[in-house]
Amino acid sequence: MTLEETLNDLLVKLFKDILEVEAKCLITEEFADISYNDMHIIEAIGVEEPRNMKTVANMMSVTTGTLTRAIDALCEKGYVVRRRSEEDKRVVKLCLTDKGKSAYYHHEQFHRQMIKNISSEMTDKEAEVLIYALAKVVDFFQLNYYDTDEEAEFVDWANINNE
Amino acid sequence: MTLEETLNDLLVKLFKDILEVEAKCLITEEFADISYNDMHIIEAIGVEEPRNMKTVANMMSVTTGTLTRAIDALCEKGYVVRRRSEEDKRVVKLCLTDKGKSAYYHHEQFHRQMIKNISSEMTDKEAEVLIYALAKVVDFFQLNYYDTDEEAEFVDWANINNE
């Protein structure tokens, strides 16, 4: 197996693992009435300044129509409240309730613990190199796939060699 | 920002990026009639020995009922054929058609290209360390979250410290 194949296998496995483990860890008894997806909406709303629909929809890469439905359910269940903005009456500000904040911190705690466990597996030096390498990869993605904030232009990687 | 926070941010970004980029790259004109999900079913079926429903459903972490529907659509569209097993007539063997194989190789090509681009960004030494670190992380997940092949037992990471 080449270095490339190994790297690919590892990334694929890591993806599957993290996704699966996160799903299982987030949806506990306490938060049994919300989904993995809901949890990420709660994360996107955050505990800082209230965010509006458009902003959160963009963070989640969905349309505002899609988000409207999700937020309907989260309001119903008491995780989120909508507040009309005073300055611009078209705008809806999304805020987490205490219950919503509690879910937010539950999620945050999962990430903290996961990272803590991961980094306990390696030395500081190793962690640094890992961070350096990952940063390079992320930079690469940002540079090659995203046109700043506007519409992304995607390279057809799968056809780079045979067109 | 601590080392831990940085690592977390990088993993989260990497996840989002790869997911988004892969979705865009896989669904090209040629394969416009199938989804990201379909593409991964095709990947799971593979080009080696035909696999049965149960096996592919397990690989995809979905029920066989869910897979039945997806395979119905893929057969309809000419990517997959079902064949009853001779030895055990309950079993259905899934095989890719030529069109299905072509989609399979399209996906494979995407991964190759992505990895090639990623590793062109770093030296061999860096790649080795990255692989070493990722392998540790994957091992950790396997060890702590999966009970060999059977039902997984999940540690409640989010509550490890406060129960």
Next chain:
DNA sequence: AAAAATATCTTGACAATCAAACTATTTGGA
């Protein structure tokens, strides 16, 4: 003031998903 842009919501249509019930087949006792 009228037109254009913006933020959100509503509606109708799909795709993905699960659980539970069902069919067909095989296997493992008694």
Next chain:
DNA sequence: TCCAAATAGTTTGATTGTCAAGATATTTTT
């Protein structure tokens, strides 16, 4: 040998996540 249990897959009914397109209200631009 024969029946009960297990197994592989399908069907059904319900839910969720999603989008596009159209509707509404508000703000901005001309």
